[in-house]
Amino acid sequence: xxxxxxxxxxxxxxxxxxxxxxxxxxxxxxxxxxxxxxxxxxxxxxxxxxxxxxx
Amino acid sequence: xxxxxxxxxxxxxxxxxxxxxxxxxxxxxxxxxxxxxxxxxxxxxxxxxxxxxxxxxxxxxxxxxxxxxxxxxxxxxxxxxxxxxxxxxxxxxxxxxxxxxxxxxxxxxxxxxxxxxxxxxxxxxxxxxxxxxxxxxxxxxxxxxxxxxxxxxxxxxxxxxxxxxxxxxxxxxxxxxxxxxxxxxxxxxxxxxxxxxxxxxxxxxxxxxxxxxxxxxxxxxxxxxxxxxxxxxxxxxxxxxxxxxxxxxxxxxxxxxxxxxxxxxxxxxxxxxxxxxxxxxxxxxxxxxxxxxxxxxxxxxxxxxxxxxxxxxxxxxxxxxxxxxxxxxxxxxxxxxxxxxxxxxxxxxxxxxxxxxxxxxxxxxxxxxxxxxxxxxxxxxxxxxxxxxxxxxxxxxxxxxxxxxxxxxxxxxxxxxxxxxxxxxxxxxxxxxxxxxxxxxxxxxxxxxxxxxxxxxxxxxxxxxxxxxxxxxxxxxxxxxxxxxxxxxxxxxxxxxxxxxxxxxxxxxxxxxxxxxxxxxxxxxxxxxxxxxxxxxxxxxxxxxxxxxxxxxxxxxxxxxxxxxxxxxxxxxxxxxxxxxxxxxxxxxxxxxxxxxxxxxxxxxxxxxxxxxxxxxxxxxxxxxxxxxxxxxxxxxxxxxxxxxxxxxxxxxxxxxxxxxxxxxxxxxxxxxxxxxxxxxxxxxxxxxxxxxxxxxxxxxxxxxxxxxxxxxxxxxxxxxxxxxxxxxxxxxxxxxxxxxxxxxxxxxxxxxxxxxxxxxxxxxxxxxxxxxxxxxxxxxxxxxxxxxxxx
Numbered sequence: 001x002x003x004x005x006x007x008x009x010x011x012x013x014x015x016x017x018x019x020x021x022x023x024x025x026x027x028x029x030x031x032x033x034x035x036x037x038x039x040x041x042x043x044x045x046x047x048x049x050x051x052x053x054x055x
Numbered sequence: 056x057x058x059x060x061x062x063x064x065x066x067x068x069x070x071x072x073x074x075x076x077x078x079x080x081x082x083x084x085x086x087x088x089x090x091x092x093x094x095x096x097x098x099x100x101x102x103x104x105x106x107x108x109x110x111x112x113x114x115x116x117x118x119x120x121x122x123x124x125x126x127x128x129x130x131x132x133x134x135x136x137x138x139x140x141x142x143x144x145x146x147x148x149x150x151x152x153x154x155x156x157x158x159x160x161x162x163x164x165x166x167x168x169x170x171x172x173x174x175x176x177x178x179x180x181x182x183x184x185x186x187x188x189x190x191x192x193x194x195x196x197x198x199x200x201x202x203x204x205x206x207x208x209x210x211x212x213x214x215x216x217x218x219x220x221x222x223x224x225x226x227x228x229x230x231x232x233x234x235x236x237x238x239x240x241x242x243x244x245x246x247x248x249x250x251x252x253x254x255x256x257x258x259x260x261x262x263x264x265x266x267x268x269x270x271x272x273x274x275x276x277x278x279x280x281x282x283x284x285x286x287x288x289x290x291x292x293x294x295x296x297x298x299x300x301x302x303x304x305x306x307x308x309x310x311x312x313x314x315x316x317x318x319x320x321x322x323x324x325x326x327x328x329x330x331x332x333x334x335x336x337x338x339x340x341x342x343x344x345x346x347x348x349x350x351x352x353x354x355x356x357x358x359x360x361x362x363x364x365x366x367x368x369x370x371x372x373x374x375x376x377x378x379x380x381x382x383x384x385x386x387x388x389x390x391x392x393x394x395x396x397x398x399x400x401x402x403x404x405x406x407x408x409x410x411x412x413x414x415x416x417x418x419x420x421x422x423x424x425x426x427x428x429x430x431x432x433x434x435x436x437x438x439x440x441x442x443x444x445x446x447x448x449x450x451x452x453x454x455x456x457x458x459x460x461x462x463x464x465x466x467x468x469x470x471x472x473x474x475x476x477x478x479x480x481x482x483x484x485x486x487x488x489x490x491x492x493x494x495x496x497x498x499x500x501x502x503x504x505x506x507x508x509x510x511x512x513x514x515x516x517x518x519x520x521x522x523x524x525x526x527x528x529x530x531x532x533x534x535x536x537x538x539x540x541x542x543x544x545x546x547x548x549x550x551x552x553x554x555x556x557x558x559x560x561x562x563x564x565x566x567x568x569x570x571x572x573x574x575x576x577x578x579x580x581x582x583x584x585x586x587x588x589x590x591x592x593x594x595x596x597x598x599x600x601x602x603x604x605x606x607x608x609x610x611x612x613x614x615x616x617x618x619x620x621x622x623x624x625x626x627x628x629x630x631x632x633x634x635x636x637x638x639x640x641x642x643x644x645x646x647x648x649x650x651x652x653x654x655x656x657x658x659x660x661x662x663x664x665x666x667x668x669x670x671x672x673x674x675x676x677x678x679x680x681x682x683x684x685x686x687x688x689x690x691x692x693x694x695x696x697x698x699x700x701x702x703x704x705x706x707x708x709x710x711x712x713x714x715x716x717x718x719x720x721x722x723x724x725x726x727x728x729x730x731x732x733x734x735x736x737x738x739x740x741x742x743x744x745x746x747x748x749x750x751x752x753x754x755x756x757x758x759x760x761x762x763x764x765x766x767x768x769x770x771x772x773x774x775x776x777x778x779x780x781x782x783x784x785x786x787x788x789x790x791x792x793x794x795x796x797x798x799x800x801x802x803x804x805x806x807x808x809x810x811x812x813x814x815x816x817x818x819x820x821x822x823x824x825x826x827x828x829x830x831x832x833x834x835x836x837x838x839x840x841x842x843x844x845x846x847x
Binding site: 004008011012015016018019022023026027029031032033034035036039040042043044 | 098102152155156159173174175176177218221222225226229230233236237240241253257264
């Protein structure tokens with residue numbers, strides 16, 4: 001029966017890890033804007049070549 | 056159809072501006088293309104073609120000079136140290152992937168910009184830049200040059216606060232979800248045959264684990280409900296949070312007691328599940344249109360800084376430092392921020408903001424002008440007569456700062472129901488307890504708490520957030536944005552509708568022009584167009600846009616007499632255009648009309664009759680609303696449109712003209728005093744007072760992100776024809792709420808019948824409570840969306 005005990009401890013730890021991850025994600029602002037990251041990842045990485053500033 | 060502008064997608068007309076082999080609708084759009092092309096930012100046009108922004112007039116000049124002031128910089132910059140500064144700018148026009156791309160590649164346009172990041176839902180761009188290489192002013196001017204004009208106001212609308220409460224709610228949901236899944240796991244064996252085989256020690260342990268996991272839910276996740284219940288009770292209101300709080304605590308205490316005495320493992324799963332669902336409902340309802348501002352006051356419209364004249368030299372000072380007696384400069388198209396007197400220059404004040412009257416009023420030296428007007432024409436010098444806060448318009452707004460929020464909350468359907476609900480439940484619980492006290496005292500407390508537990512109004516509390524939340528989302532998708540879900544209920548109870556005319560029923564910028572008199576030939580049209588092109592008077596511009604011929608001729612002896620007209624000579628032929636008095640020497644006797652007379656050579660040719668153009672769909676809207684509501688029309692304009700409006704509205708509608716902002720506000724107040732529920736539909740700042748006083752104030756906006764006074768809802772002007780459908784849909788929403796209430800009462804009857812008999816087991820609670828909540832939520836959401844498909 002003690003195997004259940006181990007499972008429970010593992011269960012709480014894993015779930016607690018996810019909770020901590022979630023709280024971190026919220027606090028670091030990842031849920032503030034759920035639109036632009038989805039668009040941003042589709043942009044080409046290559047930055048347009050910088051030309052010297054004229055005018 | 057002509058060519059479409061490569062930059063903004065608008066029709067280029069007959070003569071597109073060509074550049075790089077591509078057509079543009081105007082030079083402004085071409086310039087932006089040029090800038091982006093030079094810097095190899097052409098990808099902007101590939102991500103989302105023709106997504107650029109067209110800007111009507113460009114006169115940056117030193118409009119942004121005030122951004123060089125330390126005082127203002129300090130307020131705007133979120134960080135500034137060691138040559139690096141950070142600023143968050145609100146740019147309402149951000150609308151697509153191309154915008155995000157371009158604004159995040161600002162560093163290519165200017166090496167002084169280190170990093171920029173867009174927050175799309177808030178329409179914010181945060182920019183980190185080296186202030187040694189580019190100043191805040193240059194940065195804003197750079198953005199303006201590519202037509203992303205930031206809206207700068209000094210009073211930040213507590214944005215950080217909403218951000219924090221959004222995050223808090225998410226964390227609360229996260230914590231509740233975490234506890235719920237674990238607690239459900241521990242309680243599961245109880246509900247299965249053979250669960251008792253686990254043994255006493257495990258039941259004990261699971262009980263305690265559930266207890267520990269429910270602590271953060273009870274004391275952190277759900278604390279908003281206690282606060283709200285407490286606040287309600289303090290005002291002697293039994294709101295829906297009172298029975299919720301009662302339920303949560305009864306569940307918690309009963310369950311803790313069960314564990315302590317070893318009787319079982321309690322109702323923790325129901326408790327945590329309840330809080331989790333309630334929070335989800337709150338989150339669902341809480342979706343707001345953050346980028347839209349429903350709370351603007353005069354500060355959002357008035358300039359941030361003005362040009363003050365000190366000993367003959369110009370200096371930019373923040374508006375807040377302007378005091379009585381100061382001399383200030385107002386340039387073309389600038390807003391007059393404070394009541395003042397003209398010292399120098401010819402003023403031509405467009406009061407459409409304030410009065411709704413679309414024609415500018417000429418003012419001479421020494422005359423007084425009011426805040427809120429916009430100067431059109433040359434630069435004028437003014438002497439400030441009052442402090443900004445004491446100006447006519449600002450006083451009007453300040454008067455009704457405190458909107459009657461509290462009293463309206465009283466009427467909310469859910470709170471009315473919850474009052475009866477709480478009392479009934481307490482009565483049932485008490486009578487059950489009394490009954491069992493005489494019959495079987497050991498069951499008395501259990502029956503009492505059981506009733507409170509099972510009757511916890513979870514389904515009731517979820518009905519409104521989900522029904523109204525779905526309605527609000529649906530409205531938003533269809534171009535009607537409302538401030539909060541309470542507006543739906545208020546719209547439902549409306550019985551009187553007041554329309555503003557200018558800008559609401561009419562298109563504020565578009566006029567209907569008709570020439571009455573001899574038919575004009577091509578030559579004459581060219582002459583008229585050439586002459587009016589020289590004047591910046593709005594009527595001239597209107598006539599210019601109306602004439603489609605393209606030729607242009609040189610003008611000699613051009614003269615413009617304010618309030619009268621313009622004259623000149625073309626190829627030796629004299630031409631006069633202007634008021635009847637100016638052209639014919641006779642006073643205009645037709646009351647309140649807008650006619651522009653034309654004199655060419657020797658004869659008066661006739662006149663241009665200029666009318667407001669009505670919004671498409673107006674007939675449909677008025678027709679459908681006429682029978683169901685008492686309609687009124689208020690207009691700040693003159694009476695020239697009365698004959699056009701009368702057949703539209705029918706004889707029962709009062710049409711009132713020459714209404715000042717105060718008149719409008721008082722009119723609404725009077726209607727409300729008569730017990731009417733008033734819906735006001737307006738647009739300009741002149742309606743701000745009336746919009747605030749009414750039960751529901753709606754604004755019609757061409758561009759939903761700019762220029763809307765404080766209101767309860769913003770309707771995209773293209774959806775104006777659907778106005779009545781939206782209002783009618785609120786009735787459907789209310790019916791859905793009522794049916795949901797019925798469903799939740801049915802569940803309560805079942806639950807309570809177990810509870811009063813003293814036979815409510817945790818198993819029944821654990822099954823009944825989630826099922827009732829989930830079925831109500833599902834019903835509300837589905838019903839709203841299905842009816843939306845049919846009726847919107």
